[in-house]
Amino acid sequence: MAEDQEKGAELSTDEAAELERLLDETGGEAGAAVGGLKGKLQKILANKKLLMILAGGFLLLIAGVTFFLLQGKEEADVVPVEEKAVEEALKEEEEEVKIAKVNIYKLEPFFLPILDNGKETGQFISVSTNLLLSNSVLDKELDKVLPLVRKNIYNILRRKSPSDFTLNRSRTEERIKKEILTASNALLLSGTGTINDVYFSHFMIK
Incomplete structure (x- = not known):
């Protein structure tokens, strides 16, 4: 009787195979569930990394734009000053060129007594004379008639x-x-030029 009960307690080959199949299916479903949960977690983490990367890139973009705007403002403040300095320098150069083009013939000073009816008065006149020439080659003609x-x-x-x-x-x-x-001008040859004006750099009565 006891032997019959022990035999009844033992599983047949078919029953053991069926039980093993059920256990495998249960384990597979659990593994799939765990795998799905793990995949979702990985996606969430991946999205967070992506968000952090995008946020970092956005901050860098804002910083770059801000720097560019500030730099542009500084250059805008500096450029007018530089342009003004350049314009002033060019203007000075033009004035120097104009001055250089003025042809001046300087004469040695004159110093002589002032006479009254042919008599000396004890006074003297001191004059430094400059002649403004019409061209730069007229000075050579003046050298010829200077005396x-x-x-x-x-x-x-x-x-x-x-x-x-x-x-x-x-x-x-x-x-x-x-x-x-x-x-x-009466002493100059025709066609050589003319003396346009006379300037006194020094005119004194002593």
Whole structure:
């Protein structure tokens, strides 16, 4: 009787195979569930990394744009100053060129006594004369007639009386300039140029 019960407790081959199959299916479903959960977790983590990367890139983009705008503003503030400095430098160069193009012929100073009816008055006139030429080659022609130019200027100054320098000095200076201009141009050959004006850098009565 006891032997029959022990035999009944033992599983048949078919029953054991069926039980093993059920256990395998149960384990597979559990493994699949675990695998699915793990995949979801990996996706979430991957998305977080992606979000962090995107957030970092966005911050870098904002920082770059901000730096570019600030740099552009600084350059905008500096450029007008630089342009102004360049314009001033160019203007100065143009003025220097204009000055360089002015052809001045400087004469040695004149120093002579002032006469009154042929008599010395004890006063002297000291004059430094500059001639403004119409071109840069006229100075060579003036060199040829320089003694005559100086003689004419000397005679013009010598003919002036003391009253010319005391009563109407400014008018006298202008008259002397015109006389020097006329007398000097008369000595130049036609076609070589002209003396356009006369300047006194020094005009003193002692």
